[in-house]
Each structure stands twice: as C-alpha cells, then as structure tokens.
Amino acid sequence: MSSRGRSKTWSRWRDGCSTSRLPQVFIVWTLVGVIGRILCLPDVRATCRTVPGLTREQLELCYRASDVTAAAIEGLELGVRECQHQFQWHRWNCSSLSTKSRNPHTSSMLKR
Numbered sequence: 001m002s003s004r005g006r007s008k009t010w011s012r013w014r015d016g017c018s019t020s021r022l023p024q025v026f027i028v029w030t031l032v033g034v035i036g037r038i039l040c041l042p043d044v045r046a047t048c049r050t051v052p053g054l055t056r057e058q059l060e061l062c063y064r065a066s067d068v069t070a071a072a073i074e075g076l077e078l079g080v081r082e083c084q085h086q087f088q089w090h091r092w093n094c095s096s097l098s099t100k101s102r103n104p105h106t107s108s109m110l111k112r
Contacts, residue, residue, distance in 0.1 A: 048054070048062035048069065062069045083094035 045063065047066065048059055051062065051069075051073075054062065080094060087093045
C-alpha cells in the first residue's frame with residue numbers, strides 16, 4: 001500500500017511515536033486479510049481516554065486490547081470515506097459522519 005493510500009489515522013499514530021520507544025511499541029497485526037501491517041501505539045491510555053462516552057468496563061477493554069481499538073477507529077474512518085464516496089452525488093453524502101476537528105476520536109460515529 002502506498003503512503004498516499006494510508007489513512008490519516010496511520011499517519012497520526014506513526015507521527016506520534018517517540019523514537020526512543022519505537023522498538024517497544026510496534027505491533028505486527030492482521031486486519032481484514034492484510035498481513036504485516038505495522039501500527040504504532042505511542043500512549044494507549046491517552047488514546048483510550050480520548051474516545052468519548054466509554055464506561056469503566058469499556059475503558060479497561062480498550063487498555064487491554066489497544067490494537068483492536070486502534071483498528072476499530074481506523075475502520076470507522078475507512079467506512080466514512082467509503083460512504084462519502086458511494087453517496088457523493090446524493091443529497092445526503094455522509095458528510096455528517098466526518099469529524100470537523102483533526103482528532104479522529106471526536107467523530108460522531110463514536111457517539112452512536
């Protein structure tokens with residue numbers, strides 16, 4: 001996959017890693033049949049706390065399965081982009097699903 005095809009989330013995760021922690025924070029994982037993709041998790045607790053409306057149990061799950069949480073957030077962004085592409089010529093074009101800020105964790109999709 002080219003760097004242009006990667007989501008903005010990937011860039012945010014990668015750019016947020018400190019170089020001193022790089023060997024410790026890279027996790028090789030598989031998602032939707034893509035093998036060998038690398039995800040950098042700079043601060044799991046900070047990431048989990050930025051998702052609004054999580055219960056204590058959900059926060060604990062987020063901490064334990066941080067790679068799954070990151071994949072879910074990236075999946076939401078991919079879904080919104082695909083929705084916008086599929087409905088680009090319709091009156092409702094999924095624009096209400098995208099986040100206005102640069103923080104992907106404030107998306108309206110995470111509030112439903």
